[in-house]
Amino acid sequence: MNYLFYITVHVYAEEKLDDRVLVLHSKNYGIVGKDIIAPLRKINGKEYYIKNVQDAYKVKELWDWIDFKLYGGSLRSKHYNTIDFVREYNIVEKYLIFNNLRYTIEDTNKPLLYYLHKMGISETEKINIQLLISSDAGTIFKDDGIRYYIHSKESGKHNTPHVHVDIRHEVSGSFSLIDGSQLSGDGIKKNDVNRIRAMIKSKQRELIEYWNEHTDGLTVDLNQAFGLIKY
Incomplete structure (x- = not known):
């Protein structure tokens, strides 16, 4: 089974959206810096296929795939890298979007299909994902x-x-x-x-x-x- 994902990115500061750092080719990367923001600019508004995914495909696997797509490197690397930093400080918050509302997935070890069926979304439909990044300190x-x-x-x-x-x-x-x-x-x-x-x-x-x-x-x-x- 192939999954089609549409990813949007938003930045917020002091509890309000502030997407100015997402402007392409801008030298403004905000407080989180170029290493974090530059990859997010590239993924924003893009569609991606993940092919040959099994029914038991977990949300955690999807979140890991996004981390890898953004920041590369080995997800099991013993060396401290951008992925480690992003995860430790929860900089990139991930949500599924249903009916224009963000939903936090508390149990990411459950299959993605569990949540799609729960929200009445067919596995053949495009799956909307939103990434939120804080530009507060x-x-x-x-x-x-x-x-x-x-x-x-x-x-x-x-x-x-x-x-x-x-x-x-x-x-x-x-x-x-x-x-x-x-x-x-x-x-x-x-x-x-x-x-x-x-x-x-x-x-x-x-x-x-x-x-x-x-x-x-x-x-x-x-x-x-x-x-x-x-x-």
Whole structure:
């Protein structure tokens, strides 16, 4: 069986679409850089056939194929490469599109046909895939349904280094990287607040270093922040 895929790419910043870095031949690659963006420009709006695919073909195999198509190299390489970086930081988010809506595939070990049949899509139809890439300073990590990320353009927004959180796509907010205090966001449960503060405390140094390196906001003095100097 042959599958026909149509792939579109979008870039977002601060929760809004911003596709300017996808302009062909532009030298603007955004904060994620040329190695990530240049291949995405080439795959955007293209159709691809994958031939002789079995009924048990898993979504994970499709996602791996996309990674390989974008960034090449061996998917089983022991060397740290672009694919490793993209996967570690979840830079390229992958979705199936049904009726113009994005669907996250939680269990990628299930066959692709399982989801196509679930959505009433014939295996002979073109399958729409969308790739989303953040041009914020980046998703730092995800834990227990909470996504931690830092915007690249933070000038004038807060006076303190902070991390944004998205909690299971239900509520959002921001927390100080200095003392863990909540700066914004309503409706965050107490248990989640405690979990976020504990995470900030455990990863405080690397979070503040990431803030200093990747944002255009105010740079914090790490020595003072961690009590290494008293002035």
